[in-house]
Amino acid sequence: MSVLDVRSLRVDLGAHTVLHDVSFSVDAGEVVAILGSNGSGKSTLVRAVTGVIPFQDGSVEVFGEPLGPRAPLHLVGYVPQRVSAASGIVATASEVVTSGLLGRRRFRPGRGAAAKAAEALEAVGLASAADRPVTELSGGQQQRVLIARALVREPELLVLDEPVAGVDLPSQEAFARTLGRLVEAGTTVMVVLHELGDLAPLVRRAVVLRGGHVVHDGAPPTPRRHHGEPGHEHVHPHELGGEDFELGAPSLELEP
Amino acid sequence: MSMFTDPLMQRALVVALLVGLAAPVIGTYLVQRKLSLLGDGIGHVALTGVALGWLVGGAMGLVPNDALAIPGAVVAAVLGAVVIETVRERTRGGGDVALALLFYGGIAGGVLLIGVAGGTSANLVGYLFGSISTVSPADVALTVGLCALLLGVGLGLRPALFAVSHDAEFARASGLPVRALNVVIAVVAALTVTVSMRVVGLLLVSALMIVPVAVSQLVSRSFTSTMRLAMILGTAVCVAGLSITYWVPLAPGATIVVLAILVYLAVLAGRSLVTSRRPGRKD
Numbered sequence: 001m002s003v004l005d006v007r008s009l010r011v012d013l014g015a016h017t018v019l020h021d022v023s024f025s026v027d028a029g030e031v032v033a034i035l036g037s038n039g040s041g042k043s044t045l046v047r048a049v050t051g052v053i054p055f056q057d058g059s060v061e062v063f064g065e066p067l068g069p070r071a072p073l074h075l076v077g078y079v080p081q082r083v084s085a086a087s088g089i090v091a092t093a094s095e096v097v098t099s100g101l102l103g104r105r106r107f108r109p110g111r112g113a114a115a116k117a118a119e120a121l122e123a124v125g126l127a128s129a130a131d132r133p134v135t136e137l138s139g140g141q142q143q144r145v146l147i148a149r150a151l152v153r154e155p156e157l158l159v160l161d162e163p164v165a166g167v168d169l170p171s172q173e174a175f176a177r178t179l180g181r182l183v184e185a186g187t188t189v190m191v192v193l194h195e196l197g198d199l200a201p202l203v204r205r206a207v208v209l210r211g212g213h214v215v216h217d218g219a220p221p222t223p224r225r226h227h228g229e230p231g232h233e234h235v236h237p238h239e240l241g242g243e244d245f246e247l248g249a250p251s252l253e254l255e256p
Numbered sequence: 257m258s259m260f261t262d263p264l265m266q267r268a269l270v271v272a273l274l275v276g277l278a279a280p281v282i283g284t285y286l287v288q289r290k291l292s293l294l295g296d297g298i299g300h301v302a303l304t305g306v307a308l309g310w311l312v313g314g315a316m317g318l319v320p321n322d323a324l325a326i327p328g329a330v331v332a333a334v335l336g337a338v339v340i341e342t343v344r345e346r347t348r349g350g351g352d353v354a355l356a357l358l359f360y361g362g363i364a365g366g367v368l369l370i371g372v373a374g375g376t377s378a379n380l381v382g383y384l385f386g387s388i389s390t391v392s393p394a395d396v397a398l399t400v401g402l403c404a405l406l407l408g409v410g411l412g413l414r415p416a417l418f419a420v421s422h423d424a425e426f427a428r429a430s431g432l433p434v435r436a437l438n439v440v441i442a443v444v445a446a447l448t449v450t451v452s453m454r455v456v457g458l459l460l461v462s463a464l465m466i467v468p469v470a471v472s473q474l475v476s477r478s479f480t481s482t483m484r485l486a487m488i489l490g491t492a493v494c495v496a497g498l499s500i501t502y503w504v505p506l507a508p509g510a511t512i513v514v515l516a517i518l519v520y521l522a523v524l525a526g527r528s529l530v531t532s533r534r535p536g537r538k539d
Contacts, residue, residue, distance in 0.1 A: 050429040073431035080425050087422055089288040089469070091479040099419040104431035107416035133477050149426065159429075 002064070003028050003157050003188045004049060009058035011041075011048050018044045019212045022058070026157075031189045031202050033220060036209035042192045043081065045209065046161050049190075050078045062157070074103045077155030081162050082143050090133040093145045097121055100149035120152035121145070123181075125174045140171025147175065151182075158182065160191040164198070172198055196220060259502045267391045268498055272512070274403040275455045275464060276494030280472075280486035281410035282448045283465030285441050287473070288421040294442075295462030297340060298333050298449045300359040303366030303458055305332025306383045311373040321373075325383070326398065329453060333446035336362065341442040345435070386457035386509030388498065395454060402451040409444050417441060418479055455494065456509035464490060467516040474523050493519060 004026040011019040019041045026032050036042045047053045049060050051067050060067045063075055077100070097117040101109035109116075121130050124144040126137075134142055143163060150158060164172045176198040183189060183202055196203055200220065208216035259265050286294055309328020314321045336358065343354050367377050382390075391399075410417070420427045420437045428434045445465075452461045468490035469482065476482040497512030 047425070051431075052425045052428050071431075073429065076429065078426060078429035080423070080429075087288055088290045088292075089284060089473060089479055089482050090477060091418070091422060092477070095418070095479050096422065099415065099422060099426070100430070102416055102419050102427070102430055102432055104433070107413055107432075109415050131478070146426075153430070 001028050002026070002061070003030075004190065005059075005061040005064075006045075006049060007059045007061075009045075009048060009055055009060065011044050011053065011055045013044065013053075017212065019048065019055075019209075022209075022212070022214055024207050024214060024217055026188060026190055028156075028188055029183075029186050031183055031191070031204055033196060033199070033203045033206045034190065034192045034209065035195075035206050035221070040209040041212040042209055043161055044212075046078075046159050046190070046192055050076065050159055052078075052080075069104075074106075074153065075156045077150030077153045077158045079146050079150045079158070079160040079163055081165065082139060082146065090135055092131050093121060093126060093134055093137065093148070094118070094130040096134055096145055097148045097152050100152040103153075116152050117148075120148040123151055124148045124178055138168060138171070139166055140168040143167050144171055144174065147178065151178075155187065157188045157190070160189070162192050162194060165194060176202075259499060262502075264389065264391070265502060267393065267396050268388045268508070269495060270396055271388060271391050271399045272455055272494040272498045272508075273491055274399055275452050276468075276491040277487050278403040278406040278410070279448050279452050279464040280468040280490040281483060282406060282441075282444050283469045284479075284483040284486055285410070285417055285421050286445060286465060287469045288418070288479070289441070292466045293462065294337075294340065294445055295449055295465050297355060297359045297362075298337050298446050299453075299458035299461045300362035301336030302329040302333040302362070302446075302449055302453065303380065303383065304362050304369065305329040305366075306380065306458075307366040307369035307373060308332065310375060310379070311369050314373050322379075326395075326450065326453075329383070329450045330447065332362075333450050334443055337442035337446035338439060341438055345438065382457075383453055384457050384459050385507065386453070386455055386460070388455050388508045391454060399451055399454070402447055406444055406448055406451070409440065413437070413440065414480075414483075456512055460509050460513050463513040463516060464494070467513065467520060468493065471516070471520045471523050474520075474527050489516070489519065 002025045006025065007023050009019055009022040010017060022045065034042050034045060044053070048055045051071070051073065062071045062073070065071045094114065094117045097120050098109050098113050100120070101113055101116065118127065118130055121127050124147050126141060126144055126148065129137060129141065134145055137145065147160070147163065163175055167175070179189065179199065180202060191199065193199065203220050205218065206216065206220040207214055208221065286292055305328040306325045309324035309326065310322050312328065313324035318324065339358065340355060347354070366380060370377060370379055416432060416437055417440070419430070419432060420434050421441070424434050448465060449458070449461045452464045456464055468486040471489050472482045472485040476485055493516040494512050497515045498508050500506065501508045501511050
């Protein structure tokens with residue numbers, strides 16, 4: 001069954017068309033990476049399919065229902081790129097995670113919310129930070145709080161936007177472990193990444209965007225020599241999809 | 257006659273207590289959304305409503321002729337808040353100039369209309385700086401009703417209002433009606449402005465919403481405790497400030513606000529004293 005079905009999606013931001021005729025679907029249990037350089041439209045894509053921003057043309061179906069008042073958004077866990085910690089008032093990790101329990105007709109988190117939040121924080125290795133203000137946590141820990149906020153919904157589809165960008169190594173490893181467990185349990189995952197990194201063993205399929213077009217949909221591209229090696233620092237000033245990755249390579253070399 | 261047996265003072269105390277309790281609840285959301293000055297903007301627009309109410313009341317021959325001033329302020333403030341929220345959403349937090357035009361238009365419109373109504377801008381002074389010493393039983397009833405509504409919405413919808421104020425994108429992806437909840441916050445902010453108008457006046461209205469929250473922020477470590485402490489502080493400064501003016505001839509609104517700011521400074525000083533004694537502790 002198709003968990004997410006995107007057909008001929010066009011998204012404009014202002015006068016600029018950011019996504020052109022994007023189509024792909026994600027089946028239950030799949031782990032799909034959305035790859036592309038900065039400005040290729042990756043974040044716009046996840047924000048459009050989660051209903052955060054409107055789209056101008058095409059269709060998005062979530063669990064068989066078009067995005068809109070009937071879409072079962074309670075089955076979706078969205079992890080945005082880390083928001084700058086500039087909210088006007090402190091909130092504890094537990095308070096932020098609890099807000100994940102709300103939904104279309106759920107304005108209050110309901111019974112057992114604190115226990116559920118504690119469980120979700122435990123899953124990302126932050127059980128001890130529940131009552132600490134998120135502003136006191138490291139960038140990686142803040143990102144894990146946002147992941148816990150999505151997990152507390154017990155989502156069947158998890159949508160993550162660059163979850164490991166600018167995140168410290170222990171948090172990256174903790175994240176890869178958490179995601180591995182979820183995938184084993186059958187959660188469908190759509191994850192925007194700059195490079196596969198630690199998640200390479202989990203990712204079976206990649207959709208590569210370039211200039212707002214899908215230029216590849218299939219096996220994850222093989223990183224060119226050196227690019228996947230540990231400690232490799234790489235900046236991608238150029239367009240992806242020909243330079244850094246060999247698309248459609250028949251043999252798939254996954255990093256350990 | 258003691259302070260508590262004077263019926264005028266009794267009414268004033270009830271109004272001050274309720275407004276002191278309710279205003280920081282709504283103020284907490286405004287501070288969280290970095291809209292601390294929204295209350296001021298709404299206050300400016302409410303002045304036009306006051307004058308309009310005066311004009312309409314006069315034309316209808318009502319006695320007193322400012323009977324419709326507060327209903328006028330409620331209508332203008334709510335409309336103004338919804339317009340401000342719409343401009344903010346359409347322009348993604350910008351619309352700076354459009355908002356400035358609305359604010360100045362509000363004050364100028366008020367002064368112009370009060371002239372048309374046959375009054376002078378002196379008639380507006382009570383609304384600009386508060387007139388808690390002349391609270392009527394009907395005013396008390398209106399205040400009780402509005403404050404009950406504000407507390408009901410502000411506390412009852414706290415999880416949802418927290419969610420949209422903390423991260424609107426995530427709230428939208430969760431299915432929460434973000435736009436509707438934003439309008440709810442704008443409307444309750446407008447109602448807070450009109451209900452606080454009697455206590456401190458439109459020019460100081462925002463202080464009741466924001467200063468207790470600012471004090472609470474200095475010492476609180478969660479959203480819930482920030483709001484709770486702000487409610488306690490708001491009530492305390494309103495009642496204490498008003499009580500002072502029973503014995504000392506001072507303007508109640510200004511006394512309350514100055515008291516709140518003094519509390520802020522005292523807590524700030526106390527906190528830096530505590531943190532400087534604990535060199536290992538990061539702020």
